[in-house]
Amino acid sequence: MSTDQTNAVVLQRIEVAPGLIILRVAPDEWELSEFVPGQFAVLGLPPSAPRCRACDPCEPDEESRPDKLIKRAYSIASASHWKQYMEFYITLVRSGALTPRLFALDVGDRLWLGQKFTGSFTLDPVPEGKRVILMATGTGLAPYMSMMRTLLHDQSHEYVVIHGARHSWDLGYRSELSTMDRLSDKFIYIPSITRPAEETVPWTGLTGYLQNLWQDGSFAEIIGARPTPDDTHIFLCGNPSMIEAIMGILEGEGFTEHKRRSPGTIHVEKYW
Numbered sequence: 001m002s003t004d005q006t007n008a009v010v011l012q013r014i015e016v017a018p019g020l021i022i023l024r025v026a027p028d029e030w031e032l033s034e035f036v037p038g039q040f041a042v043l044g045l046p047p048s049a050p051r052c053r054a055c056d057p058c059e060p061d062e063e064s065r066p067d068k069l070i071k072r073a074y075s076i077a078s079a080s081h082w083k084q085y086m087e088f089y090i091t092l093v094r095s096g097a098l099t100p101r102l103f104a105l106d107v108g109d110r111l112w113l114g115q116k117f118t119g120s121f122t123l124d125p126v127p128e129g130k131r132v133i134l135m136a137t138g139t140g141l142a143p144y145m146s147m148m149r150t151l152l153h154d155q156s157h158e159y160v161v162i163h164g165a166r167h168s169w170d171l172g173y174r175s176e177l178s179t180m181d182r183l184s185d186k187f188i189y190i191p192s193i194t195r196p197a198e199e200t201v202p203w204t205g206l207t208g209y210l211q212n213l214w215q216d217g218s219f220a221e222i223i224g225a226r227p228t229p230d231d232t233h234i235f236l237c238g239n240p241s242m243i244e245a246i247m248g249i250l251e252g253e254g255f256t257e258h259k260r261r262s263p264g265t266i267h268v269e270k271y272w
C-alpha cells in the first residue's frame, strides 16, 4: 500500500463475532477534530489492500484505478471526548469493496481516516425533558454508543437503547450497555434476538423482530409506559428494511419523520 494516502493506524481490532468487528483507529501525527455524537467519519483503503479470506473475490473494476481510495462512511462509536482514537463497529459485506479489506487489517496496519466528521443524526433537535429511544439492528448501534458514552450523565433526557440481532453473540457492546443500565436510573438497555433456537445457552430476554415487539407492547412494558409523540423522540439506524417497517408503525401512532425544515419525532440514519 502506498503510504502517502494513509494518515491513520489500527490501534486495536476486536472480533465480536464472525463478520463483526470493532476497529480502533488512531490518527497519525494529527489531532482528531470535534464531532457531535451520532456523526460519521469516512474510512478508506486503496484497491491494492488485501481482502480477508472469508469474502467473495474482488470485482474486476475495483482494481482498475489503483490510486483511487475506496471510501465509505462509518458512524463513530467512541465518545466525543476520546482524543487518542476513534472506534468503529463494522459488519462484513462479503461481496463489498471496502469491508473485506477493513477485515484484513491487523494492529499497526495503516488506512485513511477522513479528517472531517459530519451528519445530522444527532440528539441536537430533541427538546429537553423528552424520552429518547435509540433503536438499531446490527452495527446501527454504533452512533448510540457514541451518544451514551458521551452523554449518559446528562440528566436532560431518559434514554432507552433497543438493539436487535440474530444471536446473543451478535449483540456487540452488550456488557457495556448492561453496566450502563445498572449504573444509571435514566438509562434502559433492551437487547432482543431473532434466532433463540440456535442459542447454546437458553435466552431469557426478548425475541423477535423489533417492529413486532413494538406493536405487541413488549418494549412499552419494560419502559413502563407506551411512548407517544408528545413525550418521546425515536432514533432508527441501520438496515433500511427494519427502518421502513418501524416507521410505518410509528407514523400510524402519530410520530413524524424529522426533517430540517419540518421538525418531527422520528430521526433516521440509513446505512444503505
Ligand SMILES: Cc1cc2nc3c(=O)[nH]c(=O)nc-3n(C[C@H](O)[C@H](O)[C@H](O)COP(=O)(O)OP(=O)(O)OC[C@H]3O[C@@H](n4cnc5c(N)ncnc54)[C@H](O)[C@@H]3O)c2cc1C
Pocket (backbone or CB within 6 Å): 040, 072, 073, 074, 075, 076, 088, 089, 090, 091, 092, 093, 095, 096, 097, 098, 099, 100, 119, 139, 140, 142, 269, 270, 271, 272
Ligand atoms: C452515514 C452512514 C454511516 C454508516 N455507518 C456504518 C457503521 O457504523 N458500520 C457499518 O458496518 N456500516 C456502516 N455504513 C455502511 C458503510 O458505509 C458501507 O456501505 C458498508 O460497510 C459496505 O461497504 P462495502 O464497500 O464493503 O460494500 P459495497 O461495495 O459498498 O456494497 C454495498 C452494498 O452492500 C450492501 N450493504 C451495505 N452495508 C451493508 C450492511 N451493513 N449489511 C448488509 N449489506 C450491506 C448494500 O446492498 C449495498 O448496496 C454506514 C453508511 C452510512 C451512509
